[in-house]
Amino acid sequence: MTKLSVNINKIATLRNARGGNVPDLLRVATDIEKFGAQGITIHPRPDERHIRYQDAYDLKPIVSTEYNIEGNPMDNFTKMVLEIKPTQVTLVPDAVDAITSNAGWDTVKHAAYLKEIISEFKRNGIRTSIFVDPTLKMIEGAAETGTDRIELYTEEFAKQYSLGNKEAIKPYTECAILANKLNLGINAGHDLSLENIKFFKENIPNLLEVSIGHALICEALYDGLEKVISEYLKKLS
Ligand SMILES: CC(=O)[C@@H](O)[C@H](O)COP(=O)(O)O
Numbered sequence: 001m002t003k004l005s006v007n008i009n010k011i012a013t014l015r016n017a018r019g020g021n022v023p024d025l026l027r028v029a030t031d032i033e034k035f036g037a038q039g040i041t042i043h044p045r046p047d048e049r050h051i052r053y054q055d056a057y058d059l060k061p062i063v064s065t066e067y068n069i070e071g072n073p074m075d076n077f078t079k080m081v082l083e084i085k086p087t088q089v090t091l092v093p094d095a096v097d098a099i100t101s102n103a104g105w106d107t108v109k110h111a112a113y114l115k116e117i118i119s120e121f122k123r124n125g126i127r128t129s130i131f132v133d134p135t136l137k138m139i140e141g142a143a144e145t146g147t148d149r150i151e152l153y154t155e156e157f158a159k160q161y162s163l164g165n166k167e168a169i170k171p172y173t174e175c176a177i178l179a180n181k182l183n184l185g186i187n188a189g190h191d192l193s194l195e196n197i198k199f200f201k202e203n204i205p206n207l208l209e210v211s212i213g214h215a216l217i218c219e220a221l222y223d224g225l226e227k228v229i230s231e232y233l234k235k236l237s
C-alpha cells in the first residue's frame, strides 16, 4: 500500500487571502485525516506566503497520522523541525524566492552537508527524506548521506504523462529499483494527480508515500475533499 499524505499549503493560501481564519487550516487537516488520508504535509516557505511557521507548531497536536514537514534546512527551518519533531522531514533545496520546488538535491556536491543535517534529524528521532531528480547518480549519492528515504521529484513525469508520453516513467522506475537495492525508502511528489497517480504507482516498486497538494485541492473544488481523497486511496491501494 502507498500512503497518501495531503499537502495543505493551498488551504493556507486561501486563508491568507483574507487575513482571517477561513478556511480553518486545523479543521481541514483533521477532516482530511477523517476522510482517510494517512498523512499531512506542509511546506512552509521563508516568506510564509501560505503555511506560517506558527501553523507548523499548531498542527503538531492536531495531526494524528504521519506529519511531514518539507523545506530547505536553513537555520530557522531546522530549529523549528527539531522543536516540533514531526514523523518525517523532507529536505528540498529551494531558493528563498522559489515559486514552487523546481529541482532535487545534487546529492554528490552536497554530500557532506546533507550527511550532517540528516544525522542531526535522525538523532532526534525524525525520519528523513530528500527530494531528488530521477537520476541514478543522485540516488547513489542519496544512499551515501544516510537518509531513510528519497522523494522522487515527479514534475517532469506529470508533464510528459499529460502529453501522452508514458515512456517518461522509465527513469523513475530505474531509480526506484536502485533505491530498493540500496535500502532507501521511496516517496514521491509534485504535480501528481488523479489522472496520473495510478500509472505512477503501478510502475514504482515499493512506493511508500506520495504527497499531493495542488492537484488534489483543485480536484476537490469540483468533487469535494472526501470524495477526492477516497478516489486517491482506491488508486493507491
Ligand atoms: C517539494 C514539492 O514538490 C513541492 O510540491 C511543494 O511541497 C509544494 O510547495 P508549494 O505549495 O509552495 O508549491
Ligand SMILES: NCC(=O)COP(=O)(O)O
Binding pocket: 007, 041, 043, 070, 151, 188, 189, 190, 191, 192, 211, 212, 213, 214, 215, 216
Ligand atoms: N512533496 C510534494 C508535495 O507535497 C505536493 O506537491 P504538489 O502536489 O502541490 O505539486
